[in-house]
Amino acid sequence: MNFQRMILTLQQFWAEQNCILVQPYDVEKGAGTMNPMTFLRSIGPEPWNVAYVEPSRRPADGRYGENPNRLYQHHQFQVILKPSPDNIQEIYLESLKKLGIDSKDHDIRFVEDNWESPTLGAWGLGWEVWLDGMEITQFTYFQQVGGIDANPVAVEITYGMERLASYIQQKENVFDLEWVDGITYGDVFKQPEYEHSKYTFETSDTAMLFSLFNMYEEEAKKTMEQHLVFPAYDYVLKCSHTFNLLDARGAISVTERTGYITRVRNLARSCASTYYEERESLGFPLLKKGVERNG
Amino acid sequence: MARDLLLEIGLEEVPARFVRGAMNQLKEKTAKWLADSRIEHGEVEAFATPRRIAVRVSSVADKQSDMSEEAKGPSRKIAQDDQGNWSKAALGFARSQGVSPEELYFKELAGVEYVYANKSSVGTATAEVLPEGLLGIIASMSFPKNMRWGSHELRFVRPIRWLVALFGEEIVPFEIAGVQTGNVTRGHRFLGEETVVPEPSQYAAKLREQQVIADVAERERLIVAQIDGLAKEKGWEIAIKEDLLEEVLFLVEYPNVLFGGFDPAFLHIPQEVLITSMREHQRYFPVFNGEGQLQPFFVTVRNGDLRSIELVAKGNEKVLRARLSDAKFFYEEDHKLTIGHALSKLESIVYHEELGSVADKVRRIRATADLIAGQLQVGEQTAKDVSRAADICKFDLVSQMVYEFPELQGIMGEDYARKAGEREEVAKAVNEHYQPRFSGDLAPSLLTGAIVSLADKIDTIVGCFSIGIIPTGSQDPYALRRQAAGIVQIILAHGLKLQLSELYDAALSVHDARGTKRSAADIRKDLSDFFALRVKNLLSEQGVRYDVVDAVMAAGFEDLRSVVERASVVQALAAGDDRSEFKLAVEQFNRVGNLAAKADGTPIDPSLFAEQAEKELYEQWLRQRPTFAESAEQGNYAKAVQSLTALTPFIHSYFEKVMVMSPDEAVRANRLAALAGIAGDIAVVADFSKLVW
Numbered sequence: 001m002n003f004q005r006m007i008l009t010l011q012q013f014w015a016e017q018n019c020i021l022v023q024p025y026d027v028e029k030g031a032g033t034m035n036p037m038t039f040l041r042s043i044g045p046e047p048w049n050v051a052y053v054e055p056s057r058r059p060a061d062g063r064y065g066e067n068p069n070r071l072y073q074h075h076q077f078q079v080i081l082k083p084s085p086d087n088i089q090e091i092y093l094e095s096l097k098k099l100g101i102d103s104k105d106h107d108i109r110f111v112e113d114n115w116e117s118p119t120l121g122a123w124g125l126g127w128e129v130w131l132d133g134m135e136i137t138q139f140t141y142f143q144q145v146g147g148i149d150a151n152p153v154a155v156e157i158t159y160g161m162e163r164l165a166s167y168i169q170q171k172e173n174v175f176d177l178e179w180v181d182g183i184t185y186g187d188v189f190k191q192p193e194y195e196h197s198k199y200t201f202e203t204s205d206t207a208m209l210f211s212l213f214n215m216y217e218e219e220a221k222k223t224m225e226q227h228l229v230f231p232a233y234d235y236v237l238k239c240s241h242t243f244n245l246l247d248a249r250g251a252i253s254v255t256e257r258t259g260y261i262t263r264v265r266n267l268a269r270s271c272a273s274t275y276y277e278e279r280e281s282l283g284f285p286l287l288k289k290g291v292e293r294n295g
Numbered sequence: 296m297a298r299d300l301l302l303e304i305g306l307e308e309v310p311a312r313f314v315r316g317a318m319n320q321l322k323e324k325t326a327k328w329l330a331d332s333r334i335e336h337g338e339v340e341a342f343a344t345p346r347r348i349a350v351r352v353s354s355v356a357d358k359q360s361d362m363s364e365e366a367k368g369p370s371r372k373i374a375q376d377d378q379g380n381w382s383k384a385a386l387g388f389a390r391s392q393g394v395s396p397e398e399l400y401f402k403e404l405a406g407v408e409y410v411y412a413n414k415s416s417v418g419t420a421t422a423e424v425l426p427e428g429l430l431g432i433i434a435s436m437s438f439p440k441n442m443r444w445g446s447h448e449l450r451f452v453r454p455i456r457w458l459v460a461l462f463g464e465e466i467v468p469f470e471i472a473g474v475q476t477g478n479v480t481r482g483h484r485f486l487g488e489e490t491v492v493p494e495p496s497q498y499a500a501k502l503r504e505q506q507v508i509a510d511v512a513e514r515e516r517l518i519v520a521q522i523d524g525l526a527k528e529k530g531w532e533i534a535i536k537e538d539l540l541e542e543v544l545f546l547v548e549y550p551n552v553l554f555g556g557f558d559p560a561f562l563h564i565p566q567e568v569l570i571t572s573m574r575e576h577q578r579y580f581p582v583f584n585g586e587g588q589l590q591p592f593f594v595t596v597r598n599g600d601l602r603s604i605e606l607v608a609k610g611n612e613k614v615l616r617a618r619l620s621d622a623k624f625f626y627e628e629d630h631k632l633t634i635g636h637a638l639s640k641l642e643s644i645v646y647h648e649e650l651g652s653v654a655d656k657v658r659r660i661r662a663t664a665d666l667i668a669g670q671l672q673v674g675e676q677t678a679k680d681v682s683r684a685a686d687i688c689k690f691d692l693v694s695q696m697v698y699e700f701p702e703l704q705g706i707m708g709e710d711y712a713r714k715a716g717e718r719e720e721v722a723k724a725v726n727e728h729y730q731p732r733f734s735g736d737l738a739p740s741l742l743t744g745a746i747v748s749l750a751d752k753i754d755t756i757v758g759c760f761s762i763g764i765i766p767t768g769s770q771d772p773y774a775l776r777r778q779a780a781g782i783v784q785i786i787l788a789h790g791l792k793l794q795l796s797e798l799y800d801a802a803l804s805v806h807d808a809r810g811t812k813r814s815a816a817d818i819r820k821d822l823s824d825f826f827a828l829r830v831k832n833l834l835s836e837q838g839v840r841y842d843v844v845d846a847v848m849a850a851g852f853e854d855l856r857s858v859v860e861r862a863s864v865v866q867a868l869a870a871g872d873d874r875s876e877f878k879l880a881v882e883q884f885n886r887v888g889n890l891a892a893k894a895d896g897t898p899i900d901p902s903l904f905a906e907q908a909e910k911e912l913y914e915q916w917l918r919q920r921p922t923f924a925e926s927a928e929q930g931n932y933a934k935a936v937q938s939l940t941a942l943t944p945f946i947h948s949y950f951e952k953v954m955v956m957s958p959d960e961a962v963r964a965n966r967l968a969a970l971a972g973i974a975g976d977i978a979v980v981a982d983f984s985k986l987v988w
Binding site: 067068069070083084085086089093103104105106107108109111112114125127131134141150151152153167170172253 | 307308310311312345440442443444445446453454456473484485486546547577579595597598599602603606607609610611613614615616617620621624643645
């Protein structure tokens with residue numbers, strides 16, 4: 001099964017599970033969790049089921065397109081279900097079957113892995129799912145998001161698409177994966193991998209990035225004061241990505257690091273609580289719709 | 296009629312490290328509840344897999360035992376007023392005993408009348424109290440990490456998905472977090488199905504039909520037997536590490552052992568790296584040949600049967616290949632790193648806000664290590680090796696390998712240092728200076744590593760003490776106790792002629808240059824108390840009696856070799872076959888000691904001795920002294936004590952015949968002075984008055 005078919009299969013499957021399909025978010029981010037469709041929407045009592053594929057940037061993992069397993073940008077397929085359904089593990093295993101992975105032919109395990117994002121002030125408990133010893137999915141019950149207790153609890157399922165594909169297609173090197181028949185992952189992503197790595201590690205303008213960080217932070221705060229949560233959150237994402245670029249460049253010392261993470265976390269927390277207040281003042285509109293859709 | 300009881304809590308996969316604790320907790324809580332509820336029962340057994348914890352109790356009585364118990368309340372004077380009305384105290388007593396005031400009665404006890412209540416109750420049917428009881432047991436369970444799920448308020452280790460609660464063939468009805476009890480359990484996630492458990496005794500058998508081995512010990516035996524079988528078949532040595540076995544045991548419900556291989560070309564990477572990668576990341580068991588050399592194979596335990604086992608093995612091989620390629624990449628990258636460049640990077644790594652960077656710490660280790668080496672008067676080459684090893688002991692912290700595998704610190708350093716052309720002693724010391732890494736680990740094998748290790752550890756302790764970080768109770772975030780125990784272990788293992796105070800002084804003088812918040816005297820006092828406890832623990836672990844520990848430590852513990860030797864000699868005498876004889880000697884020592892305390896420091900004047908007995912004791916003492924001093928100096932305390940006990944008959948006759956507290960002031964002072972001399976020697980060994988007989 002090629003990469004594109006995998007995405008379509010998962011989209012089809014989760015659409016049938018009552019998920020809203022949204023498209024990748026257009027601001028740089030390190031993980032699908034940071035998409036406002038997860039981070040903000042998992043806050044508060046409103047039901048929320050969503051699925052999307054998310055290109056995720058990890059500047060420090062860039063390897064100039066030379067390493068068979070590590071990438072500047074990889075793809076996550078992200079599912080959020082709030083409240084978490086009782087048979088969520090079974091539903092997930094069913095999705096693997098759709099990808100051609102029959103659990104009877106493999107060794108599939110749920111191995112403890114607890115998730116924490118210091119920059120988002122979020123944590124959860126769950127597992128990494130192992131397929132014959134390989135981690136293919138992160139499975140997390142959110143306990144806190146943006147410093148707010150999750151109630152009801154959302155479950156997050158994050159498929160590592162490259163890992164899964166390398167198993168399904170039996171490829172050793174990520175760049176040999178077939179995106180569609182005749183076009184490889186390398187055809188699509190090798191050049192950007194090289195260029196982003198070179199930019200990140202060698203040519204990025206550190207002074208400019210520091211000043212961007214400060215500007216983004218300032219703008220996020222100002223926008224938050226206007227109670228405009230979504231645009232404010234975009235600037236939080238920009239802060240986070242800029243920090244990642246600086247960190248990968250080695251421009252931030254160990255002592256300063258904590259300080260920057262705290263600054264981003266404070267912004268994220270303030271977005272979270274403002275989002276909650278805004279939804280509350282609207283009377284949590286999806287509470288009523290959720291009953292209609294599921295009923 | 297008694298029936299068996301079964302409670303199974305069906306869960307989403309519980310973290311392997313919590314399962315055994317959860318199982319024991321369920322077992323204990325169930326037994327306690329039965330006892331508290333006065334329900335008689337037979338054996339209590341527990342079961343656990345990643346997806347379930349269960350308890351089965353045989354022959355549970357179908358009714359609580361009846362109870363009759365008399366409770367004593369306040370005296371009549373307090374319980375009733377003159378008109379015979381019940382006081383508040385009496386009413387409160389009745390309420391607390393669950394009886395009405397009319398049921399209270401009086402009885403006389405030792406001439407005083409007291410109010411009494413008879414708490415008798417007829418036992419309720421077990422089936423009636425079970426629902427609330429079992430619910431309470433589940434709700435009261437606690438785990439190191441708890442979570443919520445869905446819209447439920449309950450916090451538990453992982454979501455509860457089904458419950459089996461059976462009393463005989465009957466379902467015990469209750470509900471928790473939206474899950475209703477029943478008699479249906481779930482089999483293996485992939486190989487089994489839901490199945491009815493008709494009654495508790497069939498629990499394990501029904502699960503076995505659904506490919507679940509619920510009994511923990513049985514599952515463990517299966518895994519070990521399969522691994523051993525494979526080892527025998529292939530002629531391998533497969534090291535079964537306990538904690539890995541424990542984890543694997545709780546990752547599978549139906550174990551099947553399989554093996555895979557990897558490219559032998561990876562074997563040029565240090566063995567520790569490959570082993571760590573296999574064990575820590577993949578939970579594989581590494582494979583060795585008869586000579587202890589790592590082989591290009593691994594063993595893993597599948598949670599399933601033999602279907603498509605080659606596919607599973609192939610998948611695991613692919614994952615390991617990627618892992619080892621990563622390791623190989625880091626290893627090769629690290630070879631581009633020079634030691635000098637690595638050391639300069641340590642400047643920007645914070646060791647502790649108040650104690651500077653790692654580079655600062657390294658400079659202190661170097662200075663302290665040089666002082667220790669000087670104190671020990673080591674040879675010229677060793678002194679040079681110590682300096683160099685101290686300088687570079689932390690350089691591998693900035694390597695990619697240690698970044699990926701922090702537990703390989705030192706191990707990578709040794710390998711890289713050797714490849715960079717450092718002397719063998721130096722390379723080894725880079726690794727060994729972390730030893731002992733844990734309680735039960737070995738001390739560094741070479742003196743160079745031992746000295747750097749001492750310097751590193753005492754620097755950490757003195758550094759922390761200087762900014763007020765001192766372990767209390769369970770609080771020891773920097774593991775300072777382990778560091779101190781390591782110091783004690785190293786000094787003893789290498790038989791170093793190093794007083795603890797010399798070690799404190801070395802580190803304190805180095806820290807003093809930095810300028811400490813607390814005074815050196817305060818820190819030294821805390822260090823002495825801190826190390827006293829470590830030495831006490833060490834002696835107790837060696838089986839030395841408490842009173843012996845106190846006695847020998849009262850004579851000082853600065854010299855660790857001496858205190859350990861003295862403890863062993865005194866323990867042997869105080870607990871040996873001739874202990875009654877030794878007791879008599881100690882009694883004489885103590886009499887000497889008691890009187891010696893009255894001495895005023897007057898020097899001994901032999902011309903003032905008047906009695907024969909005192910002359911004899913004095914001469915005998917003078918005769919024994921050289922032997923005593925020499926033996927003590929050499930650490931031969933068995934011989935030293937012999938020369939002390941040789942005095943006992945003389946002391947005995949001394950006290951028979953000599954009146955120490957003579958009216959003649961000069962004579963008295965002289966006698967006390969002589970006794971003080973003897974007591975001074977005795978006190979070198981122990982304060983014998985602390986021994987308990």
